[in-house]
Amino acid sequence: MKPRDKQMTIDEVVGRLKSGMTIGIGGWGPRRKPMALVRAILRSDLTDLTIVSWGGADVGLLADAGKIKRLVYAFVSLDSIPLEPLFARARQDATIPEVCEWDEGMFFTGLKAASERLPFLPMRAGLGSDVLVNNPDITTITSPYGDGETFVAVPALKLDAALVHLNRADAHGNATYLGPDPYFDDLFAMAADEVYVSCEQVVDTAGLTLDTPVQRLLLSRMLVTGVVETPNGAHFTTCTPDYERDEKFQRHYATSAADPEAWSAFKQRFLSGNEAAYQAAVAAFAEEQA
Amino acid sequence: MNDITRAEVCATAVADAFKDDGEIFGSPMGIMPMLGVRLAKLTSNPDLVISDGESLFLAGVPPLFAKAEVVEGWIPFRRVFDVVAHGRRHVMMGATQIDRHGNQNISAIGDFARPKRQLLGSRGAPGNTVNNRTSYWVPRHSPRVFVERVDVVTGVGPRLAKEAGPAASTYNDIHRIVTDLAVLDVGGPDDTVRLLSTHPGVSVEEVRAATGFEVHVPTDVTTTREPTPGELMLIREVLDPRGLRTKEVST
Numbered sequence: 001m002k003p004r005d006k007q008m009t010i011d012e013v014v015g016r017l018k019s020g021m022t023i024g025i026g027g028w029g030p031r032r033k034p035m036a037l038v039r040a041i042l043r044s045d046l047t048d049l050t051i052v053s054w055g056g057a058d059v060g061l062l063a064d065a066g067k068i069k070r071l072v073y074a075f076v077s078l079d080s081i082p083l084e085p086l087f088a089r090a091r092q093d094a095t096i097p098e099v100c101e102w103d104e105g106m107f108f109t110g111l112k113a114a115s116e117r118l119p120f121l122p123m124r125a126g127l128g129s130d131v132l133v134n135n136p137d138i139t140t141i142t143s144p145y146g147d148g149e150t151f152v153a154v155p156a157l158k159l160d161a162a163l164v165h166l167n168r169a170d171a172h173g174n175a176t177y178l179g180p181d182p183y184f185d186d187l188f189a190m191a192a193d194e195v196y197v198s199c200e201q202v203v204d205t206a207g208l209t210l211d212t213p214v215q216r217l218l219l220s221r222m223l224v225t226g227v228v229e230t231p232n233g234a235h236f237t238t239c240t241p242d243y244e245r246d247e248k249f250q251r252h253y254a255t256s257a258a259d260p261e262a263w264s265a266f267k268q269r270f271l272s273g274n275e276a277a278y279q280a281a282v283a284a285f286a287e288e289q290a
Numbered sequence: 291m292n293d294i295t296r297a298e299v300c301a302t303a304v305a306d307a308f309k310d311d312g313e314i315f316g317s318p319m320g321i322m323p324m325l326g327v328r329l330a331k332l333t334s335n336p337d338l339v340i341s342d343g344e345s346l347f348l349a350g351v352p353p354l355f356a357k358a359e360v361v362e363g364w365i366p367f368r369r370v371f372d373v374v375a376h377g378r379r380h381v382m383m384g385a386t387q388i389d390r391h392g393n394q395n396i397s398a399i400g401d402f403a404r405p406k407r408q409l410l411g412s413r414g415a416p417g418n419t420v421n422n423r424t425s426y427w428v429p430r431h432s433p434r435v436f437v438e439r440v441d442v443v444t445g446v447g448p449r450l451a452k453e454a455g456p457a458a459s460t461y462n463d464i465h466r467i468v469t470d471l472a473v474l475d476v477g478g479p480d481d482t483v484r485l486l487s488t489h490p491g492v493s494v495e496e497v498r499a500a501t502g503f504e505v506h507v508p509t510d511v512t513t514t515r516e517p518t519p520g521e522l523m524l525i526r527e528v529l530d531p532r533g534l535r536t537k538e539v540s541t
Contacts, residue, residue: 074411074412075410075412075413077411083408087408088407088408091398091404092404092405092407093404094403099403101397103414103416104371105371105375106416108368108371123417124375124420124458125374125414125417127420127454127455127458128416128419128443128446128453128462129419129443129450130402130442130444131416134402149456149457151457180346181344181367182368183367183368
């Protein structure tokens, strides 16, 4: 007997999320982000979300759409454009009710703690910095051993749901990354109660390792709740080697976001329809720019 | 080989910050730090381990933003965190603000709750500064950057590290602050920023005027050395033939 088929549609994934949930978004900054799922959240009625992300445009878009009640991040950046314009505006207008800015290594440790079902893990990062001032709920712990040193007790970043985007997956939830970096998608998955994997392509299980080393199998199906095939679904972030970041589109995004009128036009053109409409609009944009 | 530019002096000053590091991960953020680290690897410290800034350790020393021919390791982000905690790393970060006690800010300008200007976020600065050697690169030395007190402490200077206890101070090692005007460190009285050298053509008074706090000026401030003809050749012909360095420091 084969394990069960977990394929679902984008809307089915988002239909399983609830307002008020804590949602972790995989990838890193402007790299391999589950943008098709993020775009579907933008279209949904979901609200009051806690978003946990090494942020890129995912955070900017969700903040701009008023979806975020609480944001846990260490940075929000588009890399080739250092400052995410929508996130910057949300911060400067104080429209995100709760902001938890952590060190990016603390973020890793918080996910590890959650994945190991621990309430916290100790580390040095944060000591002496304003991370501890601006997150007064994060406290320290003194080593019970002879050294008696005091470390940050990084709280577990427990997630209700994780959204990640991989290059290939099978229908059961096994998934591979084919690019340079796994990022932390497996940790997001282990820190979460429910895990939704979008991917460029759903293939047979055997196809996952046909021309790909087994070490690239990042996610085991035992971690995964649902699988959805979303070609170009990380756009406009990287999904190496399927595609690189769409720098022209990203520039258009950032330029539009800086101006309210241009931003309305951008949303109207790219974000007012479903994922198929988005991809069609992106294809038309690419043709214009060619 | 005359007409040495300020950018080229900065590149060698960055390289000199890495010359005594031995076999550790030289981890530059931005163009000038990357140029300097690669220059160090080709000159003073061939044992330095360098990356493509993405996920690969490079065996060779390619020009800025070129692909490496030979790779010697894998350094995805999660392993960077491992190396940070292990300590065998020297990072050179940027800094939107640095204060008298060598604290750095890349998070936000103004009140954190509602910043006048949101910046990148803390990134890895809090962890870097209590785990591995950390230097800063400042392309425009000005009173806006060098402030009495940073608005948000992301990178931890030695005094705050000591106040936080030995877990923070044991590996706190703020090594150099290289700017377009000077080279500084945090060896001043009470762990404050100290001027080490001014770049050729820059006076101590200019540095004082461009610093928004009372910078410690010892009696033995020197002039930052100029690159050798060999270093100039490496900077101009090998590492940065496109002249990206002048985007950061144009004078």
